[in-house]
Amino acid sequence: MGFEGIGASVRRKEDVRFLSGRGNYTDDINRPGQLYAVMRRADRPHATIDGIDTAAASKAPGVVAIFTGADMAKEEIGGLPCGWQIHNKDGSPMAEPPHPVLAVGKVRHVGDPVAVVIAETKQQARDAAELIAIAYTDLPSVSSTTDALAPGAPEVHDGVAGNLCYDWHIGDKAVVDAAFAGAAHVVKLDLVNNRLVPNAMEPRAAIGDYDTSSGDYTLYTTSQNPHVIRLLMGAFVLHIPENKLRVVAPDVGGGFGSKIYHYAEEAIVTWASAKVRRPVKWTADRTESFMSDAHGRDHVSTAEMAVDKDGKFLGLRIVTLANMGAYLSTFAPCVPTYLYATLLAGVYTTPVIYCNVKAVFTNTVPVDAYRGAGRPEATFLLERLVDCIAHDTGLDRVEIRRKNFIPADAFPYQTPVALAYDSGDYQTTLKVALKNADWDGFEARRTAAKARGKLRGIGISTYLEACGIAPSAVVGSLGARAGLYEVANIRVHPTGSVTVFTGTHSHGQGHETTLAQLVCDQLGVPLSQVDVVHGDTAKIPFGMGTYGSRSLAVGGSAMVKAMDKIIAKGKKIAAHLMEAAVEDIEFADNTFKVAGTDKTKSLTDISLAAYVPHNYPIDEIEPGLDETAFYDPKNFTFPGGCHIAEVEIDPETGVTEVINFTAVDDVGRVVNPMIVEGQIQGGVAQGIGQALLESAIYDKQGQLLSGSMMDYTMPRADNLPNFNVSTENTMCTHNPLGSKGCGEVGAIGSPPAIINAVVDALKDYGVRHLDMPATGPKLWSIIQGGQKMAAE
Amino acid sequence: MPQVTLTVNGKQHTVTVEARTLLVELLREKLSLTGTHVGCDTSQCGACVVHVDGVSAKSCTMLALQADGTAVTTIEGLAAADGTLHPMQEMFREHHALQCGFCTPGMVMSAIDLVNSHPQGMTEREIREGLEGNLCRCTGYHNIVKAIAAAQPLMHAK
Numbered sequence: 001m002g003f004e005g006i007g008a009s010v011r012r013k014e015d016v017r018f019l020s021g022r023g024n025y026t027d028d029i030n031r032p033g034q035l036y037a038v039m040r041r042a043d044r045p046h047a048t049i050d051g052i053d054t055a056a057a058s059k060a061p062g063v064v065a066i067f068t069g070a071d072m073a074k075e076e077i078g079g080l081p082c083g084w085q086i087h088n089k090d091g092s093p094m095a096e097p098p099h100p101v102l103a104v105g106k107v108r109h110v111g112d113p114v115a116v117v118i119a120e121t122k123q124q125a126r127d128a129a130e131l132i133a134i135a136y137t138d139l140p141s142v143s144s145t146t147d148a149l150a151p152g153a154p155e156v157h158d159g160v161a162g163n164l165c166y167d168w169h170i171g172d173k174a175v176v177d178a179a180f181a182g183a184a185h186v187v188k189l190d191l192v193n194n195r196l197v198p199n200a201m202e203p204r205a206a207i208g209d210y211d212t213s214s215g216d217y218t219l220y221t222t223s224q225n226p227h228v229i230r231l232l233m234g235a236f237v238l239h240i241p242e243n244k245l246r247v248v249a250p251d252v253g254g255g256f257g258s259k260i261y262h263y264a265e266e267a268i269v270t271w272a273s274a275k276v277r278r279p280v281k282w283t284a285d286r287t288e289s290f291m292s293d294a295h296g297r298d299h300v301s302t303a304e305m306a307v308d309k310d311g312k313f314l315g316l317r318i319v320t321l322a323n324m325g326a327y328l329s330t331f332a333p334c335v336p337t338y339l340y341a342t343l344l345a346g347v348y349t350t351p352v353i354y355c356n357v358k359a360v361f362t363n364t365v366p367v368d369a370y371r372g373a374g375r376p377e378a379t380f381l382l383e384r385l386v387d388c389i390a391h392d393t394g395l396d397r398v399e400i401r402r403k404n405f406i407p408a409d410a411f412p413y414q415t416p417v418a419l420a421y422d423s424g425d426y427q428t429t430l431k432v433a434l435k436n437a438d439w440d441g442f443e444a445r446r447t448a449a450k451a452r453g454k455l456r457g458i459g460i461s462t463y464l465e466a467c468g469i470a471p472s473a474v475v476g477s478l479g480a481r482a483g484l485y486e487v488a489n490i491r492v493h494p495t496g497s498v499t500v501f502t503g504t505h506s507h508g509q510g511h512e513t514t515l516a517q518l519v520c521d522q523l524g525v526p527l528s529q530v531d532v533v534h535g536d537t538a539k540i541p542f543g544m545g546t547y548g549s550r551s552l553a554v555g556g557s558a559m560v561k562a563m564d565k566i567i568a569k570g571k572k573i574a575a576h577l578m579e580a581a582v583e584d585i586e587f588a589d590n591t592f593k594v595a596g597t598d599k600t601k602s603l604t605d606i607s608l609a610a611y612v613p614h615n616y617p618i619d620e621i622e623p624g625l626d627e628t629a630f631y632d633p634k635n636f637t638f639p640g641g642c643h644i645a646e647v648e649i650d651p652e653t654g655v656t657e658v659i660n661f662t663a664v665d666d667v668g669r670v671v672n673p674m675i676v677e678g679q680i681q682g683g684v685a686q687g688i689g690q691a692l693l694e695s696a697i698y699d700k701q702g703q704l705l706s707g708s709m710m711d712y713t714m715p716r717a718d719n720l721p722n723f724n725v726s727t728e729n730t731m732c733t734h735n736p737l738g739s740k741g742c743g744e745v746g747a748i749g750s751p752p753a754i755i756n757a758v759v760d761a762l763k764d765y766g767v768r769h770l771d772m773p774a775t776g777p778k779l780w781s782i783i784q785g786g787q788k789m790a791a792e
Numbered sequence: 793m794p795q796v797t798l799t800v801n802g803k804q805h806t807v808t809v810e811a812r813t814l815l816v817e818l819l820r821e822k823l824s825l826t827g828t829h830v831g832c833d834t835s836q837c838g839a840c841v842v843h844v845d846g847v848s849a850k851s852c853t854m855l856a857l858q859a860d861g862t863a864v865t866t867i868e869g870l871a872a873a874d875g876t877l878h879p880m881q882e883m884f885r886e887h888h889a890l891q892c893g894f895c896t897p898g899m900v901m902s903a904i905d906l907v908n909s910h911p912q913g914m915t916e917r918e919i920r921e922g923l924e925g926n927l928c929r930c931t932g933y934h935n936i937v938k939a940i941a942a943a944q945p946l947m948h949a950k
Contacts (some may be wrong), residue, residue, distance in 0.1 A: 011885055018893030019881040019900065021827015021867035028826035123810065201831045201839060201894040201929050253829075253894025254929050286832035508892030508930045678888045678935060685932030709836035709927070717923035717933040722916070746932075 005521035006737075009674035012513040013527070014506075023251045026205040026222050031279035034207070035064055037269055038125035039282070040115040040132050041291065042107035045363035045702025046141035046154065049105060049134060052115060057131035062124030065276050066132070067268075068115045069102035077101060077271065080262055081236040082328040083228075085479045086166045086337055086359070094166035094359070097157035099327035101237065101264045107136070108156055108326035109363050110704055111291025116268050118280055141363035143698035145300045145323040148360035156326055156361040163361045165324050166333065170341045170417055171354035179315030179352050183306035187389045192771045193377045195298035195323070195696040196689075197712055198370045200507075202253020203284040204293060208269030212277050216244050219270045223249040223535075224259045224505050225545020228482070230537050232262040232330070238271055242537075245270075249535040252507035256686070257369040258293045259507065260547050261330040265292075290707045295696055296370020298323035299336060299377045303385050305350075311395045313350040313404050318381070322359045325366035332368045333359060338478045339374025339466075345415035346382045347426045347464050347640060348404040353416045363702045369547065371686055371747040375465040383461040383752030384769060387759065391768055397756075398434070401462050402427065412733075419466055421638045422733040429664045429728050430462055433642035436724055437662035442646070455649040455783075456659075457761025461753035464640030467741040468553030468732075470633040485632035486550065487542045488558035490519070490566055492625040494611035496604030497529040503543015504555035505534050508682075509743065510675045511551060517671050518556055518737075522563045523603060524590030541628050549741025552671060553637045553732065560736040561629035569621060570606045576617040577601055577609060637732045637740035641665035643684070643753040649761050654780025656692055656758055662724040663749065668732045668740030676742045680725045683746020689715040690747070691754035691772050713773075796860045800825065801869030809856045816840045816851035818859070819866060827867040827897050831927065838926030841898035842866045848905035850925070867897035870904075879946035880904050880939070889939035891930035902926050903940045907947050916941065 004010050017023055054066045079098040086094045103114050115132055119125035140154035147153055148163040156163055180186055207220040217240055223229050226247040233247075234240045252259060269280045284292065300321045306314040322336035341355040372379075390397035406413050408425040415421065434440070442458045449456035469475065472483035487503035498519050504511060516530040533539055546555075571585040574592035578585075584595045593600045609616060610625040646660040663680055670676050693713040697705045706712040731738030751772060758774045759767050765782055797806045800823060807822045819825045819842070830852055831839035840852040843865040870878040877885070880900050890896040906914070906922040914922065919940050920933070928936060 012888070014893070015885045015890060016877070018890055018896050019867075019877065019884055020871055021825070021897050023827070023893050025826075025829070025894065027830075028820075123812070199929055201837065201892065201927065202829070203831065251893065253831075254892040256929070286834065286837075510891070674888050678891060678931060681932040681934045682891060682930045683932075685934075686929070708834045709832045710834045714836075714927050714929070715932075716927065717920040717937060718917075720920075720933055722937070723932065723934050 004527040005517055006669065006671050008517065009672055010513060010517065010527060012510050013516060014510065014512045025202055025251045025253055026207065026220050027283045029207060029220050029250065031207060031209050034279040034281050035118050035120060035276060036122040036125045037116050037118050037272065037280050037282040038122065038129045039113045039265065039288065040117065040129040042103065042110055042112040042114055044107065044136060044138060045110050045143065046139040047107050047136035048139065049103060049107060049114065050137055051135040053133040054115065057117060057128040060124065060128035060131055062120035063117060063128045064120065065118045065272065066115060067102065067272060069100050069104035072102055072271070073104055078237045080264060081232055082333065083232070083330045083481050084334040085481065086168050086333040087479070088167050089169050094333055095160040095164065096328060097160055101267045109365055110702060111365060112326065113264055116272065118272055118276055141702040143362050143364050143702045145298055145321050145360060145362065148362050149321070149358065156363055160361060165359040165361055167358050168337050169354065169356040171352065173354045176315045176317050176352045176354035180306040180317065183314050184309040185307040185393050186304055187307060187385065187392050188302070188304045189385050189388045189769060190302050191381060191384060191769065193297045193299040193380055194690065194772045196296040196370055196694050197290055197696050198256045198258035198293060198296055199289070199714060200254030200256055200258055203286055203289045204259065204263065204265065205283040206266045206269045207279055207281040208273035209279040210274040210277065216246065217270055217274065218246045218248065219266055220248045220250065221266050222252050222259050224252065224255040224507060224547055226505065226535055226537050227503060227543045228545055229262050229266060233267050233270065237267045246538045249505055252505070255507045256371040257296065257373060257547060260545070261294055261368055287708055290712070291365055291704055294329045294366050294368035295325065296367065297377060298367050301381055303381050305385055305389055307389055307393065311393065311400045311403050313348055316344060316350050316353045318344065318355040320355065320357045322357055323362055323364065323367050324359050325362060325364045327366050329366035329368035332366060334479065335369050335374045340378050342418045343375050343378035343466060344382065344417055346379065347406060347462050349406050351416060364698055371683065372465070372744045375744065376748045376751060379461065379463045379748050380752045383463060384755060387756045388768060397460065401430065419636065422635055423730045424464060424638060424640050424666060425730050426462055426640065429641040429666055432728050433644050433662055433664040436664060436726065437644040437646065437660060439644065449648055453651065455651055455761040457757040457759070458644065458646045459753045459756025459760055461643045461749050461756065463749045464638050465744060465748045466636040466638055467549035467744060468633060468637035469548040469550055470554055470636065472632050482544070483632065484544055485630050486544055486554040486558045487628065487630050488555065488562045489541050489628040490559065490562040492566055492603065492607045494608055496525065496607050498523065498525050500530065500532045500559060501540045502532060502534050502555050502559065503540055503545065504551040505546040507546070509546065509551060509679065510672065514552065514671050514675055515556065515559060518559050519563070522560065523566065525603065549743040552737065552739045553735055553741050554631060554633055556737050556739060557633065557735040558629050558631035561631050562627045565627035565629060566625060569625065569627070570603065572617060572621050573606045573609055574601050577615065634734040637668065639665060639667045639740040639742065639745050641745065641749060643749040645753040645757040647754065647757040647761055649758065649779055651783045654776040654778065654783060656774055656779065658688060658721045658754065660724065661721055663746065665727050665745045666729050667727055667742040667745065668729055669738035670727060670729065676727065677725050679742045680746045681723045683744060684723055684750045685715055685720055686747045687750030688720060688754055691751040691774060693719060693773050695773050794857060796856050798859050798861065799863040801865060811857065813856040814852055815854040815856050815859050818856040819851060825866050825868050829894055829897060831895065836927065837895070838902055839895050839898040841901040841926065843901060843905065848902050867900060880943045883939040883943040887935045887939040887942060889931060889935040895926065895928045899926050899928060899936060903943070907940065907944050911948060913944055
């Protein structure tokens with residue numbers, strides 16, 4: 001075999017299956033006797049439900065059952081739980097209104113499910129759902145983040161005064177205010193982080209399958225974390241003990257956060273399957289995805305930096321409004337607090353920081369973590385603010401960054417907002433990115449573009465993020481209601497092949513390859529003899545799943561710990577077989593060796609002995625070679641780097657073309673460079689989408705205007721450039737792999753680089769800041785206005 | 793209910809469908825060819841692209857009845873009988889042009905038609921513009937474009 005261990009760009013084990021149409025996604029699964037569920041959803045943002053008439057629908061062909069919120073309430077089905085509790089400034093807990101699985105009494109956003117029709121075919125269920133007559137009394141609604149707290153705004157929940165979910169803060173305001181008092185410059189910026197729809201290409205789907213003989217439930221679902229779904233749905237919603245509930249997340253077609261959460265449809269099909277005693281399948285139409293998948297971002301902020309006369313940052317003060325939507329999704333409250341405000345030091349030595357976050361309810365789809373989650377919002381705010389500081393003070397935007405970087409010799413570095421960074425080298429990623437992007441040669445390219453009638457700009461973003469989210473004790477103290485460790489079971493089979501059972505979940509990340517490479521590396525087993533199993537609570541001991549770029553840093557580390565146990569046990573067996581002391585046994589390259597001799601046993605010799613223990617130290621150790629480890633990290637990991645975007649705007653249309661995009665990231669130890677580059681490219685594409693194209697827009701009446709792929713602009717191949725992606729890595733100091741994570745860096749670092757480039761391109765038009773997305777019409781208006789101003 | 797007779801991946805089928813049944817529903821639900829995916833409901837994403845009489849078509853936007861008498865090729869019908877991948881499949885693998893795999897069948901079917909319909913070859917820009925009808929949320933398209941560029945000479949050499 002060629003080199004297949006850590007550092008090899010081996011081609012993916014999962015690809016032939018996906019390329020031949022043999023993937024096994026949830027909607028590809030059909031259970032014997034399966035029925036189909038279709039949701040009848042609210043078509044209005046806020047109304048009381050005065051009556052639901054299902055008589056005609058019940059008589060429609062093929063209909064087996066119709067259920068409403070009242071039917072579920074009768075059986076004391078719980079509401080969808082929230083997994084994170086934030087406390088207000090005064091120490092009181094956040095407002096946590098109930099989130100019924102099917103609406104009870106009121107609907108609170110367009111798309112809120114009101115009833116479910118279960119029929120023999122999907123078409124019959126869809127036809128019957130249209131026959132349900134719902135009598136509503138419309139209520140005034142609020143959809144915009146800024147309107148939610150206005151005096152007299154319509155209230156989304158009875159008992160949540162003024163739509164305020166929480167009013168939270170971090171930092172010492174008096175100390176920060178004092179830093180502002182003596183500052184040479186105070187630079188202020190108001191900005192919006194636009195609301196996004198994640199739009200993984202596979203729409204959500206779920207199949208509930210109740211076994212009438214055993215009383216066991218199986219849920220097949222499009223989830224990034226099947227054990228979390230089992231825990232939340234079993235314990236809080238349907239009251240099914242873990243031993244009677246299996247959750248399978250098979251091949252999943254992308255997630256980006258949107259498939260972390262426990263959704264109503266999962267509980268509905270599981271519960272309904274037992275009611276009708278047949279399997280029940282639900283698959284979202286894309287239109288349903290738009291109005292029921294958790295959205296992302298949606299912050300409105302004011303940021304101010306106090307700066308001394310030389311450009312050193314003295315203090316940062318921020319007020320942010322964060323939209324939670326109509327209900328609290330699983331992790332929603334932690335996004336604008338512990339994933340956002342704790343990141344506001346960024347890569348800078350800003351000594352004091354204060355941030356106040358008010359989270360609000362609106363009559364919109366719940367908002368939760370979407371690729372980056374809180375960290376893109378913090379990064380966009382900081383990196384735009386730094387460019388505004390350069391704009392307002394006349395200092396160079398690269399110099400100002402260099403001057404304020406945390407130096408490479410300052411780690412571990414305690415920020416004023418809770419996080420302690422373990423490693424990084426921001427000067428190096430900056431230096432390499434400037435070189436790779438030919439920053440110094442830009443002005444000539446700008447001049448050349450001008451000769452062609454184009455406005456060319458260049459923008460930079462130097463950033464970091466906190467991922468590999470953990471440790472459990474810390475997140476627990478911050479309000480998490482779950483631990484954030486990870487689990488691996490390594491099973492060495494009798495003939496030496498290996499199956500890895502991981503609690504992480506692959507939905508595009510390539511774990512079947514990357515995690516297998518860890519086994520090649522540590523145990524010396526060829527890749528062809530290693531399989532990775534994920535996504536099934538019946539097979540895997542436990543797991544917290546995949547999000548927050550945690551799979552390798554946390555899940556991979558759990559594998560290393562489990563393999564350490566395999567090697568330790570193998571040494572005992574080898575010592576017995578070779579009649580040596582355990583301390584004298586060395587393991588490398590699939591081989592146990594008595595140190596200083598030529599006596600060796602292969603891993604296969606040892607595994608065979610472990611499963612056929614005829615000559616075996618049976619009084620000391622058990623047969624078998626199968627070990628499990630739970631790994632709870634000591635800290636977050638802190639990837640970071642530098643992104644540089646170069647754009648050209650056509651003044652005739654206002655359309656921005658990204659000409660070059662350079663990313664130099666520090667992601668710690670890289671296992672498969674090909675996969676890491678792919679992850680960064682994909683993240684950057686989503687960041688460019690946010691910066692230039694995407695925006696979820698509600699009108700004043702609470703209707704989602706951008707509710708289909710014809711209205712919501714997804715990045716297409718011709719909207720994007722080739723990416724110049726590379727890494728300059730420092731090692732994470734506290735996990736055994738040294739890996740930091742690469743899944744989110746692209747989406748975190750890129751949006752401010754793009755907007756900084758667009759603002760730079762428009763510098764002759766008096767533009768200091770632009771909110772995303774920088775669409776053609778928006779820029780065209782600025783350019784036309786500017787020309788008019790110039791003419792006047 | 794009406795009947796449709798069509799050839800799928802070389803095999804003839806006669807299937808009873810509702811008049812409103814879409815080609816993709818026939819493929820997925822009646823013939824269990826679940827490699828063809830449905831990613832949207834507005835004919836935007838291209839996850840459902842198959843070849844109908846050798847030309848790419850969005851099977852979510854075509855009635856099963858319209859496919860009567862045609863020869864349809866799906867992603868399942870691309871590889872040789874011995875499992876040898878089509879050059880486009882092989883280049884997608886080689887260049888890491890897929891992540892979650894959901895858009896991949898439609899992307900590969902579109903890419904093959906794109907290359908077939910440009911015997912003179914395509915520039916990178918032309919490939920990007922040719923992929924206008926297919927969405928991918930994972931890759932940022934960089935490696936998809938590379939894979940198609942690499943597949944061009946292999947396909948034209950045949």
